[in-house]
Amino acid sequence: MIRSIIAAVACVLFVAASPLKGGYDVGDTVADFKLKNVTGKMVSLTDYASSKGVIVIFDCNTCPYSKAYNDRIIALNKKYASQGFPVVAIQPNDPSISPGDSFEEMVKLAEKKKYDFPYLFDETQNVAKAFGATNTPHVFLLKNDGGKFTVAYIGAIDDNSRDASAVTKKYVEEAIESLMTSKEVPATKTKAVGCTIKWKNA
Amino acid sequence: MKKAFFLLIVLLPGAVYSQSAAEVVKLKQLQDHINRETSNIKVINFWATWCGPCVKEMPLFEKLGAERKDVEVTLVSLDLDLNPKPEVVHRFVERKKLKSKVLILDEKDPNSWINQIEKNWSGAIPATIIINGKTGQRKFVEKELHEGDLEKLIAEIL
Numbered sequence: 132m133i134r135s136i137i138a139a140v141a142c143v144l145f146v147a148a149s150p151l152k153g154g155y156d157v158g159d160t161v162a163d164f165k166l167k168n169v170t171g172k173m174v175s176l177t178d179y180a181s182s183k184g185v186i187v188i189f190d191c192n193t194c195p196y197s198k199a200y201n202d203r204i205i206a207l208n209k210k211y212a213s214q215g216f217p218v219v220a221i222q223p224n225d226p227s228i229s230p231g232d233s234f235e236e237m238v239k240l241a242e243k244k245k246y247d248f249p250y251l252f253d254e255t256q257n258v259a260k261a262f263g264a265t266n267t268p269h270v271f272l273l274k275n276d277g278g279k280f281t282v283a284y285i286g287a288i289d290d291n292s293r294d295a296s297a298v299t300k301k302y303v304e305e306a307i308e309s310l311m312t313s314k315e316v317p318a319t320k321t322k323a324v325g326c327t328i329k330w331k332n333a
Numbered sequence: 334m335k336k337a338f339f340l341l342i343v344l345l346p347g348a349v350y351s352q353s354a355a356e357v358v359k360l361k362q363l364q365d366h367i368n369r370e371t372s373n374i375k376v377i378n379f380w381a382t383w384c385g386p387c388v389k390e391m392p393l394f395e396k397l398g399a400e401r402k403d404v405e406v407t408l409v410s411l412d413l414d415l416n417p418k419p420e421v422v423h424r425f426v427e428r429k430k431l432k433s434k435v436l437i438l439d440e441k442d443p444n445s446w447i448n449q450i451e452k453n454w455s456g457a458i459p460a461t462i463i464i465n466g467k468t469g470q471r472k473f474v475e476k477e478l479h480e481g482d483l484e485k486l487i488a489e490i491l
Contacts, residue, residue: 195383195415229385265475266457290442293415299442321444324414326384327457327476 154263157319161273161280164258166221166251167234169241174219174249176273176280183215184274184283184310186303189264190220190250192240193231194326197267199292201244204268207288207303208248216272216307218248223259224267224329232329259328266325272306283310286321355410355426355435357419360446363409363438367450371466374404374487379460381412382425386477387459391429397483398433404487405466406433411458413439465490 155161165175179185188204190197208218226233234252241250253259262271272284284306289298306316358366367377378394380387391408398406408431410422419437426435440446447456451473454460463472463486470490474482 199415265455269455287444290444292443293413293417300444302444318444322447322454322456323443324381324411324447324456324458327386327459329386 154261155271155282155285157282157285159282160276161271161282162261164261166253166258168249168251169234169238169246170249174251176219179217179219179280180275180278182217182275184272184307185280186211186216186218186307187262187271187273188218188220188288189223189253189259189262189267189269189271189328191222191224191229191232191267191326192236193224193229194267196292196323196325200268200288203288203295205244205246210304211307212248214307214311216310220246220248220250221253221258221264222250223253223256223264225256225331227331228329256328256331264328266323266327269325270303272303272310274310284316284319286318287323290321290323292323354431355419355422355437357413357437357439360438360440360449363436364449366407366436367462367464371405373466374401374490375462375464375466376404376406376483376487377409377462377464378406379409379411379458381410381415381458382421383412383415384458390459390478391431393478393480393483395431395433408433408435410435410437413437414443461486463487463490 161176163176165173168174176185186207190204204218204220212218222232222237224232237250237252268288270284270286270288271282273280274283284303286302288303290300290302291298302318302321305318309316367375376394376397380391382388394406394408397404412422413419422435422437443456447454451462453473454475457475459477460473460475461478464470468490472486472490474486
């Protein structure tokens with residue numbers, strides 16, 4: 132009897148503790164990845180061993196939210212790459228479901244918008260799965276903890292998708308500023324409306 | 334004159350209906366609607382006109398609502414999060430001749446309201462909540478649904 136109660140409690144605890152989608156939580160160490168950039172070269176997380184952190188953003192060409200945030204993402208890199216927090220954008224959508232997100236289209240967008248940061252194609256979707264990315268754009272701010280990257284923040288870029296001029300909370304910027312001044316990140320996880328990642332049909 | 338009067342009688346209810354069909358609501362009204370008392374199954378789908386998979390799966394909700402008297406479908410548009418004009422949704426509802434109840438959520442700061450609707454929701458759409466009105470049992474899915482999925486989900490909470 133007691134054993135079955137313990138089992139039931141353990142079961143409930145397990146269910147409550149396991150995140151719905153898996154993936155990284157704040158504080159977790161991130162495994163290295165290597166993906167093809169729009170330039171044709173491979174880019175891996177270890178390439179950033181000397182930076183203070185990396186702003187990993189799961190993003191795409193087609194989602195209206197990605198379009199709404201495109202200039203804000205470019206501005207993030209302009210502002211923070213030189214301060215040790217460059218942007219690395221990763222496109223995880225399956226082009227057979229979302230043709231506008233093909234590698235060729237990614238190259239076009241990066242050229243048109245003059246991306247000065249990598250725009251990587253997660254063709255197998257394994258990186259998006261490992262991170263637990265759900266939508267675009269979805270930010271994972273990583274900090275360099277003496278050679279290993281840990282997750283410092285997961286979520287939205289800011290609190291107003293519709294209007295960049297009406298933003299009241301710049302989540303990613305606040306998190307980076309906190310990391311740079313060794314303060315606690317005020318909000319480590321946020322949510323926003325977005326487009327689901329177009330997963331390959333299982 | 335008689336003809337004009339006849340037309341007015343015939344067309345007026347339709348005009349009124351399509352106006353009230355997609356009501357702009359705040360979070361509190363949406364929550365009250367989700368939590369309303371009913372002995373039926375409540376199906377609440379979150380969508381937007383720009384969302385391809387949402388538009389694709391929409392006929393499944395329309396069909397379900399039309400076929401089953403024990404199911405009440407609500408389609409909650411999140412269009413205003415990106416575009417302040419509800420007319421876009423009104424036009425869509427008219428063009429697609431949607432029969433389901435449509436609400437348009439008008440809220441700021443999604444980080445605060447997404448969790449108040451559903452803790453397991455990332456905020457990505459399409460997303461759907463299914464509630465057994467009698468028992469309060471609840472299912473949440475955050476993905477595009479296909480033929481038969483809704484019936485299966487409903488059967489799981491009956």
